[in-house]
Amino acid sequence: MALKYTKKTIDHFLHPKNIGKMDRPDGFAEIGNMVCGDQLNFYLKVDKGKIKDVKFLSFGCASNIATASIMTEKIKGMKVEDAKNFKWKEIVEDLGGLPQQKIHCSIMAVEGLQKAIKDYEKHIDEKLKKEVREEVKKAKKIVVEKK
Numbered sequence: 001m002a003l004k005y006t007k008k009t010i011d012h013f014l015h016p017k018n019i020g021k022m023d024r025p026d027g028f029a030e031i032g033n034m035v036c037g038d039q040l041n042f043y044l045k046v047d048k049g050k051i052k053d054v055k056f057l058s059f060g061c062a063s064n065i066a067t068a069s070i071m072t073e074k075i076k077g078m079k080v081e082d083a084k085n086f087k088w089k090e091i092v093e094d095l096g097g098l099p100q101q102k103i104h105c106s107i108m109a110v111e112g113l114q115k116a117i118k119d120y121e122k123h124i125d126e127k128l129k130k131e132v133r134e135e136v137k138k139a140k141k142i143v144v145e146k147k
């Protein structure tokens with residue numbers, strides 16, 4: 001029995017958007033599904049709290065490619081805070097539906113996005129902590145010099 005895909009899903013599968021790697025991303029995630037064996041890698045560039053660029057690599061099925069492709073189109077330019085609330089149902093609706101057996105592909109795409117955002121936030125946290133430590137160091141040096 002063949003699965004029924006919408007024209008839009010087939011189009012994103014055959015002509016995926018934002019596919020590829022990215023040098024020095026601000027956020028990166030690798031996510032996989034142990035049951036089907038598919039995998040996705042996501043790369044994010046963030047500027048002033050917005051997703052400036054996003055790329056993905058797929059090691060998976062047609063739905064894996066199509067769902068990641070349409071999601072990257074939707075989130076490019078979006079505020080990181082809004083992207084955190086992006087739902088897999090939006091992908092399915094936008095594609096005009098997915099076969100029931102392929103819903104998990106859209107869920108994995110969104111989980112990959114959330115993981116890449118967490119990676120970005122971890123780096124921001126580390127960067128801020130480093131800046132604070134350097135400022136404290138400078139301040140201590142000034143105090144010591146004034147004594």
Ligand code: FES
Pocket residue numbers: 033036037038039060061062063064102104105108
């Ligand atoms: S079959 Fe698992 S991601 Fe598509």
